[in-house]
């Protein structure tokens with residue numbers, strides 16, 4: 669009898685724990701509807717940024733380095749398959765010596781067989797007072813020989829949570845490899 673009583677106690681223990689676990693699950697909701705106010709988000713605003721990106725390849729300390737490529741990339745007229753990683757300075761004015769406002773960190777891959785064109789993924793990280801530490805993420809197509817290229821802004825952090833918008837970029841000056849790119853960003857954020 670004692671044996672089956674023990675069995676019953678074990679059975680009850682198992683059942684009871686199952687009930688406790690189940691009710692804990694039911695009480696915890698993984699999705700909660702919040703208002704924008706609860707996150708301290710008030711009115712959405714549109715900010716335009718203009719800064720200059722310095723992509724330096726042919727210098728003693730390059731800010732863009734090739735990390736991968738296909739065996740055929742160098743023979744390809746469009747460098748198809750080559751991949752570079754960059755950490756480029758962003759300055760307020762066109763000169764590399766003008767005020768640093770942030771960094772553009774990311775990668776680009778030569779993704780077209782037909783023309784010079786990149787898939788570019790980058791984080792714009794602000795280092796200047798007001799937006800220091802906040803970032804904007806840009807992901808898009810960059811056919812870099814075109815006069816103006818447009819890339820989507822897909823999100824952000826800090827001051828740019830919920831950000832969306834677009835970037836218009838124009839090559840300001842370039843020699844064969846190094847480029848100075850004028851970047852205009854139109855960003856909706858709170």
Ligand SMILES: *[C@@H]1O[C@H](CO)[C@@H](O)[C@H](O)[C@H]1NC(C)=O
Nearest residue numbers: 794795796797798799800801
């Ligand atoms: C930006 O933030 C970093 C890290 O918190 C800090 O060290 C730096 O002094 C700040 N720069 C400016 C210009 O506020």
